[in-house]
Amino acid sequence: MDLTERKLKILQAIIADFVRTAEPVGSRTISRNYELGISPATIRNEMSDLEEMGYLTHPHTSSGRVPSEKAYRLYVNEMMSKKELSQDEKSAIAKQLYDNVTELDNLIERAAHVLSEITNLTAFALSPAKEMDTLRYVNLIPVDDRTVVLMIVSDSGKVSNTTVQLERPVNEETLRILAKNMTYNYSGKTLSEALKLDIIKSFREDAEAMAMFHNNIMPGFLKTLENMLNVNLYMDGLMNIFSIPEYKDIEKAKSFFEIINRKEDIMKKLIARDDGMIITIGGENQDADLSDCSVITATYHVDGKMVGKLGVIGPTRMKYDEVTSVVEFLTDNISKAFMITGGDKGNDG
Numbered sequence: 522m523d524l525t526e527r528k529l530k531i532l533q534a535i536i537a538d539f540v541r542t543a544e545p546v547g548s549r550t551i552s553r554n555y556e557l558g559i560s561p562a563t564i565r566n567e568m569s570d571l572e573e574m575g576y577l578t579h580p581h582t583s584s585g586r587v588p589s590e591k592a593y594r595l596y597v598n599e600m601m602s603k604k605e606l607s608q609d610e611k612s613a614i615a616k617q618l619y620d621n622v623t624e625l626d627n628l629i630e631r632a633a634h635v636l637s638e639i640t641n642l643t644a645f646a647l648s649p650a651k652e653m654d655t656l657r658y659v660n661l662i663p664v665d666d667r668t669v670v671l672m673i674v675s676d677s678g679k680v681s682n683t684t685v686q687l688e689r690p691v692n693e694e695t696l697r698i699l700a701k702n703m704t705y706n707y708s709g710k711t712l713s714e715a716l717k718l719d720i721i722k723s724f725r726e727d728a729e730a731m732a733m734f735h736n737n738i739m740p741g742f743l744k745t746l747e748n749m750l751n752v753n754l755y756m757d758g759l760m761n762i763f764s765i766p767e768y769k770d771i772e773k774a775k776s777f778f779e780i781i782n783r784k785e786d787i788m789k790k791l792i793a794r795d796d797g798m799i800i801t802i803g804g805e806n807q808d809a810d811l812s813d814c815s816v817i818t819a820t821y822h823v824d825g826k827m828v829g830k831l832g833v834i835g836p837t838r839m840k841y842d843e844v845t846s847v848v849e850f851l852t853d854n855i856s857k858a859f860m861i862t863g864g865d866k867g868n869d870g
Contacts, residue, residue, distance in 0.1 A: 543766040545585030590803040604842040630755040637758025642835035648753035659703040666690035685741040754788045767836040780810045819848045821855040
C-alpha cells in the first residue's frame with residue numbers, strides 16, 4: 522500500500538490537530554477543519570489504511586485516531602516545514618537571553634530557562650566541555666610541613682585547587698621545584714592530554730621527590746583535572762509537565778521525574794548524542810524510560826568545535842517545527858556569544 526498524496530494530506534492534518542488538542546482525531550473533525558475536498562467517509566477509509574500501515578493508532582476509548590511514532594518520524598523527516606521566527610520574536614528571545622547576563626555559564630543557564638518558557642517543555646543545557654581548555658601553570662602552596670594546596674590555572678582563567686596531605690615533611694624549595702617541573706611539562710596541554718601524560722620519569726634522579734609526587738601529589742592533581750572537566754547540566758521547566766495532558770496521569774508524571782532526577786545518566790546520554798540538530802522520538806531513545814518521550818538537542822560551537830548542547834524533553838506530541846526553530850536560534854546566539862570579545866552580544870536578526 523502506497524502513501525498517496527491524499528493519505529499524506531490527511532496524515533498531516535491529523536498530526537496538526539492532535540498536536541494542538543491532544544484529543545484523538547476523527548474523520549468528521551478533519552472534514553470540518555481542513556479543506557481537503559473529500560467526504561468524511563473517504564477520510565475514514567484512508568485513516569483505516571494509515572492505521573494498517575502503522576502511521577495511526579486507535580485508542581480503545583475513542584473512535585478517533587492518534588499519530589504513531591512512525592507518523593512523527595515521517596513528519597519530521599519529510600513533511601515538517603521550518604517555522605521562521607519573525608523579527609519581533611527574535612528580538613524578544615534575544616532580550617530574554619541577554620538581559621543582565623555577564624558570564625557565559627549564566628548565559629547557558631538562561632538559555633535553558635528561555636527555552637522552557639517559550640516551549641512550555643522541560644529544557645536543558647550542557648555547559649561547554651572543558652577538554653579543549655589548556656593548562657597555564659601549576660603551583661604547590663605549603664600550609665604546614667605536611668599539608669599543601671595544589672593549584673591549577675587554565676588558560677580560560679579557571680582556577681581549581683585541592684588540599685594534599687603528604688606522607689612526610691617537605692620544604693618549600695622542593696615544592697617550588699616540583700611546581701616548576703609540573704608547569705614545564707603540563708603548560709599548553711589540554712586537560713584531556715594532561716590526564717594521559719606521565720611525567721614521573723622527570724624525577725628519576727630524586728627518588729624521594731618521585732615517591733612523594735607519585736603517592737601524594739599526582740592523585741590529587743588527576744582528581745582536580747577530572748573535576749575541571751566536569752560538564753554542568755542546567756535544567757528548567759520541570760513543573761511544565763503538569764500542564765501537559767500526557768502527564769495528568771500521576772504515575773506517568775512520577776516516572777518522568779524519576780528520569781529527570783537521574784542527572785548523571787541523562788548527562789551521559791546527552792553528551793553521547795551526535796552533533797547538529799538531533800530529534801529522537803519515543804522508542805528511538807536508547808533509554809527505555811524515555812520511550813514515551815521525544816528529545817530534541819542542538820549543539821553550539823566555538824571555532825567549528827562542538828562545546829555544548831541545548832534542548833528539550835517532552836511528549837512525542839510536540840510542536841516539532843516551532844521547538845526546533847527556537848532551539849536553533851538560541852544555539853546560534855550562544856555560539857556567537859562565545860566568539861564575541863567586545864561590543865553588543867547576540868543576534869536579533
